[in-house]
Amino acid sequence: xxxxxxxxxxxxxxxxxxxxxxxxxxxxxxxxxxxxxxxxxxxxxxxxxxxxxxxxxxxxxxxxxxxxxxxxxxxxxxxxxxxxxxxxxxxxxxxxxxxxxxxxxxxxxxxxxxxxxxxxxxxxxxxxxxxxxxxxxxxxxxxxxxxxxxxxxxxxxxxxxxxxxxxxxxxxxxxxxxxxxxxxxxxxxxxxxxxxxxxxxxxxxxxxxxxxxxxxxxxxxxxxxxxxxxxxxxxxxxxxxxxxxxxxxxxxxxxxxxxxxxxxxxxxxxxxxxxxxxxxxxxxxxxxxxxxxxxxxxxxxxxxxxxxxxxxxxxxxxxxxxxxxxxxxxxxxxxxxxxxxxxxxxxxxxxxxxxxxxxxxxxxxxxxxxxxxxxxxxxx
Numbered sequence: 001x002x003x004x005x006x007x008x009x010x011x012x013x014x015x016x017x018x019x020x021x022x023x024x025x026x027x028x029x030x031x032x033x034x035x036x037x038x039x040x041x042x043x044x045x046x047x048x049x050x051x052x053x054x055x056x057x058x059x060x061x062x063x064x065x066x067x068x069x070x071x072x073x074x075x076x077x078x079x080x081x082x083x084x085x086x087x088x089x090x091x092x093x094x095x096x097x098x099x100x101x102x103x104x105x106x107x108x109x110x111x112x113x114x115x116x117x118x119x120x121x122x123x124x125x126x127x128x129x130x131x132x133x134x135x136x137x138x139x140x141x142x143x144x145x146x147x148x149x150x151x152x153x154x155x156x157x158x159x160x161x162x163x164x165x166x167x168x169x170x171x172x173x174x175x176x177x178x179x180x181x182x183x184x185x186x187x188x189x190x191x192x193x194x195x196x197x198x199x200x201x202x203x204x205x206x207x208x209x210x211x212x213x214x215x216x217x218x219x220x221x222x223x224x225x226x227x228x229x230x231x232x233x234x235x236x237x238x239x240x241x242x243x244x245x246x247x248x249x250x251x252x253x254x255x256x257x258x259x260x261x262x263x264x265x266x267x268x269x270x271x272x273x274x275x276x277x278x279x280x281x282x283x284x285x286x287x288x289x290x291x292x293x294x295x296x297x298x299x300x301x302x303x304x305x306x307x308x309x310x311x312x313x314x315x316x317x318x319x320x321x322x323x324x325x326x327x328x329x330x331x332x333x334x335x336x337x338x339x340x341x342x343x344x345x346x347x348x349x350x351x352x353x354x355x356x357x358x359x360x361x362x363x364x365x366x367x368x369x370x371x372x373x374x375x376x377x378x379x380x
Contacts (some may be wrong), residue, residue, distance in 0.1 A: 117178065173305050
């Protein structure tokens with residue numbers, strides 16, 4: 001009996017819990033069914049509203065969907081690292097560039113060049129082009145990367161060109177700008193006058209009609225001595241050079257490089273080529289004391305004479321004067337070799353004496369008498 005009572009109590013307990021649970025579940029089912037019923041109504045309303053929407057709104061929605069798809073694709077591309085994208089772009093660019101260059105080199109355009117010359121006054125442009133060494137078969141790139149070499153070749157090959165510069169202009173133009181050597185003198189020859197450049201080189205024959213109004217005429221054929229003379233002339237003051245009219249090589253036994261210089265002011269000077277820059281400037285200091293047509297002899301020391309005095313001498317007098325001059329020149333040369341310091345002191349002493357006491361001149365002395373009066377001892 002006790003067991004039955006206990007089982008009936010448990011059933012009663014379970015029954016009460018079950019009742020409560022059943023009530024809860026029933027409420028839950030009721031709420032869910034109501035929500036489900038409401039949801040169907042909402043969905044049906046939305047469907048009805050979608051059906052009633054205009055075609056324009058449908059198109060807008062389609063566009064939005066398309067944009068979303070594109071964004072998705074863009075996001076996929078953006079997933080690639082930027083460094084890899086740049087590298088790929090660089091590789092493509094280099095490959096395209098190589099293809100273009102390859103096609104260019106294959107084509108005849110790679111050798112078509114426009115070559116011009118500027119700055120020429122005496123040199124012929126065609127001669128400058130030939131001197132450049134540029135050929136029609138040369139590639140544009142070859143000339144471009146050898147511009148300095150081309151300029152150097154022009155300077156070495158064309159005697160007129162002192163400085164050359166090559167410039168490039170896209171796509172295929174090259175210009176050679178030149179600076180020429182100035183003409184310092186004209187050498188007189190049997191075929192006319194030949195220009196002598198600042199470099200000492202010969203420029204070319206010049207017609208008489210193209211000669212300037214005032215210029216230096218050289219009467220000498222020794223090209224080596226001409227080059228030496230031009231170098232010395234370049235060292236002289238412009239004022240002195242502008243007064244020189246003719247330079248003639250008149251060697252003596254003692255002085256193989258003796259020059260006779262005729263000036264535009266009517267006077268003339270005898271001076272060794274080796275001492276031109278040392279002695280010739282003295283003329284500017286003494287010319288105010290000279291009479292017109294004076295001869296200033298700087299071969300040995302410094303003294304003046306006139307054409308009349310020299311023409312009045314007999315052949316024997318001239319020979320004696322020449323022998324004395326040669327002998328004094330030889331003595332001066334030997335003394336200079338023995339004592340350079342003494343020679344330098346005499347040099348400065350002569351300059352002082354010539355400035356302070358002036359130049360002694362000759363005045364038609366008797367025939368056979370010593371005619372030269374020197375202001376200083378021999379100078380080297």
